[in-house]
Amino acid sequence: MKHYINEKEPVLTLHNVVKRFGGVTAADHVSFELYGGEVFGLIGPNGSGKTTLINLITGIYSADEGNIMLGGKKVTKLSTHTRSKLGIIRSFQHPRLLGRCDIETNILVGVDLAVRRRLPQARDYQERMNILLETAGLSGVNLKDSTERLSYGQQKMLEIVRAMLSYPKVLLLDEPAAGLNRSEMNYIRALISMATNEGIAVLLIEHAMDLVMEVCNRITVLNFGKQITTGLPSEVQENTAVIEAYLGGGGQLAANQ
């Protein structure tokens, strides 16, 4: 497992990002960097502000304080669609596909984004699409079928395929493994490793701790919007504050079992 800090410039930087909803601070001075080719885990109990952070990074919410930088560019005030055109692409906790369209149209939306981003390789998507579908275990599906014919897990996979076709710089995955069975989890693993091999920075929110500990290079733990700790998976597992947050004290991280 590599440690990426100091190796190169970060792709995405969060600096003291704050988001308040009424009296609740959902993101409380959160700061971290994401480097190309690494998987950065974001874990914490339910309601700790993980999805809020993804929404802040993609611009669905606007930050009350702090800065978000993509490479050297400040994106804090940019709209969601502008950020995605710069390469910040996400998946959703519950898949958000084009429900009345066929699978192919859903895939082509990702290609369209690559075209909008003026990437020279955008239009030669066929080969990449086939590789991605194969990696996601979707090579058997009929592209003309409605997305309703896909299982929940396959819909989640299709969302990641769609995101990958737009050649993201940062890929934000919101609980990709939730609701998936063991073999589907392997497809997620394969997709994540394909992304990192391409140098994409992956931010992974996940409750399946075995997956998190296995694929993440670094992890940050959130509780009530605050970062408890950031570090290597092994360090995080030993951290008493983390154990406290997850289990209310005593015992090991549920993850390890």
Added chain:
Amino acid sequence: MKNKKKSSIIVLLTALAVFALAPLGMGNYMLRVLNVALITYLCVLSVYVLLGMCGQNSFAQAGLWGVGAYMAANLVLRAGFPPVIALLAATAGTALFAFVLGFAFFRLRQYYFTFASVGLMTILNGLFMNWEPVTGGALGMQNIPKFSVFGIMLESEKANFYFILIICVLTFVVMRILFYSSIGRSFMAIRDNEIAANCMGVNSLLTKSIAFGISGALCGIAGALYAFLSGYLSYQTFTYQQSTMYLIMIMLGGTISPVGAIIGTMIISLLQEFVRPLANYMQLIYGAGIMILMVVQPEGILGGGKALYETLHKRKRTGPDAA
């Protein structure tokens, strides 16, 4: 799958050929009914683009139709432009009008655009009725010449029929191209999931305004054609009720494809003629019919047909691998 596409193209072409032969056995009155139905189809197609593809419901389409009609009539009668230029300018002008308004309206989220469109329809109808220097006010505009191109004037109903039919076919083809283009996919992404669309680089405001602009172009061309065909414009034509009628037509036909717009328009336009004795009950029949249809088959006649086709041809599916 390819065969299915091929066979649906064959069905459409056959229907078109039969339709093109219609004038042979028809009197001028029926031809006029058909011509107006074809023009109505263009307006219903505008609802298809906006509602069927982009998920935005507008009650202002008859108003845009009026904008196109009065624009064309003014350009010919007052500015002295040839009809071809007036037709093109009315199309472009109405498209621009709708696009610019879209930029203001689509800052409103969810269904508030629909509310704004009701306001727009009311204002436009008020303008048609009262803006005498431009629309002729309550008296309307008269003596608009027939359409002419390259010195040939389309005098007869039959000539107009073929001219309007060609425009309808062209717009149909353009809508199919749009459907398979990245703009079309942006429309559908907004319709199906706006947040996901934004996260895939789709600019909501711009995309919805383009959809409204394209729907404006269709209404504009329909308006100009109507002005040349009827020779007379009255504010009583471009009403809120007419906008509602377009919605009823597309609901009946189905919003999933421009074919739905054809089916809905033709059924209702022809029904109005053939059951004239029941004219007093028409509103009741539409209302009840639409309510029943929405419960039984929300995707309209076309959706029902598609479901039936799929039941009859239960294809052997290469299902997802059992994981």
